[in-house]
Amino acid sequence: MITSTTDPQPADFADVRATNLAVVLRSVREHAPCSRADIAASTGLNKATVSSLVADLIDRRLVRETGLTENRVGRPATMLVLDGSPYAAIGVEINVDYVTAVAVDLSGERLLSWRRSFPGATTTAAQAVATVAAIVRRVVNRMAKEERQVLGLAVGVPGLVGADGTVRIAPNLGWRDADLCGDLTKALRDPGFPVQVDNDANLAALAEHRFGPLAGTANLVYLTGEIGVGAGIVLDGRLRRGGQGYGGEIGHIQLDPLGAECRCGRLGCLEAVAGIGAVLEHAALSPAEVEIELDEVVRLARAADSRTLSTLATVGHNLGKGVAMIANLLNPEVVILGGYYVPLAPWLLPAVEAELRGRTIAPDAGGCQVVASTLGYGAAALGGAARVLDSVDSGRLPRIS
Numbered sequence: 001m002i003t004s005t006t007d008p009q010p011a012d013f014a015d016v017r018a019t020n021l022a023v024v025l026r027s028v029r030e031h032a033p034c035s036r037a038d039i040a041a042s043t044g045l046n047k048a049t050v051s052s053l054v055a056d057l058i059d060r061r062l063v064r065e066t067g068l069t070e071n072r073v074g075r076p077a078t079m080l081v082l083d084g085s086p087y088a089a090i091g092v093e094i095n096v097d098y099v100t101a102v103a104v105d106l107s108g109e110r111l112l113s114w115r116r117s118f119p120g121a122t123t124t125a126a127q128a129v130a131t132v133a134a135i136v137r138r139v140v141n142r143m144a145k146e147e148r149q150v151l152g153l154a155v156g157v158p159g160l161v162g163a164d165g166t167v168r169i170a171p172n173l174g175w176r177d178a179d180l181c182g183d184l185t186k187a188l189r190d191p192g193f194p195v196q197v198d199n200d201a202n203l204a205a206l207a208e209h210r211f212g213p214l215a216g217t218a219n220l221v222y223l224t225g226e227i228g229v230g231a232g233i234v235l236d237g238r239l240r241r242g243g244q245g246y247g248g249e250i251g252h253i254q255l256d257p258l259g260a261e262c263r264c265g266r267l268g269c270l271e272a273v274a275g276i277g278a279v280l281e282h283a284a285l286s287p288a289e290v291e292i293e294l295d296e297v298v299r300l301a302r303a304a305d306s307r308t309l310s311t312l313a314t315v316g317h318n319l320g321k322g323v324a325m326i327a328n329l330l331n332p333e334v335v336i337l338g339g340y341y342v343p344l345a346p347w348l349l350p351a352v353e354a355e356l357r358g359r360t361i362a363p364d365a366g367g368c369q370v371v372a373s374t375l376g377y378g379a380a381a382l383g384g385a386a387r388v389l390d391s392v393d394s395g396r397l398p399r400i401s
């Protein structure tokens with residue numbers, strides 16, 4: 001008897017349909033409000049197929065009719081928009097000094113944003129799993145009360161994260177080989193939605209690419225300005241992780257062979273000479289309570305305190321050397337400074353710009369601009385939610401409940 005393990009029919013039909021549903025969903029996300037005819041025109045699918053796919057998306061409550069019509073030649077058309085109301089995507093950011101949780105609906109509307117302090121440097125991965133699981137359960141309960149189905153959870157961590165969600169090394173948290181994704185899934189007791197773990201800079205870059213003021217910029221680099229400094233890299237419209245997912249570790253490029261010791265054990269890494277720890281150390285402030293100390297740095301800078309201004313200029317020049325490396329290597333349209341760099345940006349940016357222009361071989365720094373993020377401290381958490389929405393957009397659609 002010949003058995004075929006490759007008989008493709010049913011699976012392929014389902015795959016094609018799922019792919020086309022995702023194509024139509026993305027089209028609505030990009031063009032809403034839009035008509036079925038608009039979708040047919042923008043996707044190349046025929047009108048009958050689009051009507052059938054739209055009906056399916058309406059059944060799944062991913063898309064709804066607004067009843068609005070546009071004045072145009074011919075019959076007025078029923079317009080379609082995303083229907084966010086029955087769903088939620090959850091993002092969490094674990095950092096050295098805080099945990100942030102964010103939930104958004106399908107259209108990206110923020111449903112909640114929670115932040116609590118967290119002693120990351122002295123917390124084991126197992127303790128972090130318990131903390132994050134408790135927060136996530138509260139978010140899930142809140143979403144259940146609003147009768148929303150959770151589409152997924154993505155957690156950002158400042159460290160190297162393998163494709164399976166294992167945190168290989170997180171120097172500032174002191175973790176090695178922590179199966180965060182597996183342990184968190186267990187702690188949530190099979191939550192009924194996918195759990196993912198990713199590098200915090202990667203997620204923050206996704207947040208900027210989907211929700212930021214420069215959303216849609218094809219070539220964008222996000223620099224985390226936390227105790228650690230990492231880069232999230234979007235090139236040609238896609239997040240780039242590298243071979244094993246460990247790209248973007250600009251924080252550990254050596255800027256000064258005689259520089260301060262980094263948490264990774266090496267000398268003069270970018271994050272040791274241009275991270276927030278360097279700002280606080282130069283200013284003789286303790287990095288224990290970063291936010292409180294940072295307020296003090298901002299106050300002193302506003303008062304034109306010479307030591308503070310000199311510290312910020314030094315750190316800004318070091319950071320600018322790193323930004324120039326990014327500009328020479330990747331030629332992004334924008335480098336976005338996040339985290340604790342945001343309140344310090346007025347004093348850091350002039351030095352960063354000077355180094356960028358002085359060290360980039362392309363004229364006008366290859367068109368690269370440097371801006372401070374407007375997404376706030378929870379950018380990576382928001383990016384976690386963006387990653388969940390990305391999976392929906394690429395075809396992982398919720399089941400009809």
Ligand SMILES: [Zn+2]
Nearest residue numbers: 252262264269
């Ligand atoms: Zn280092």
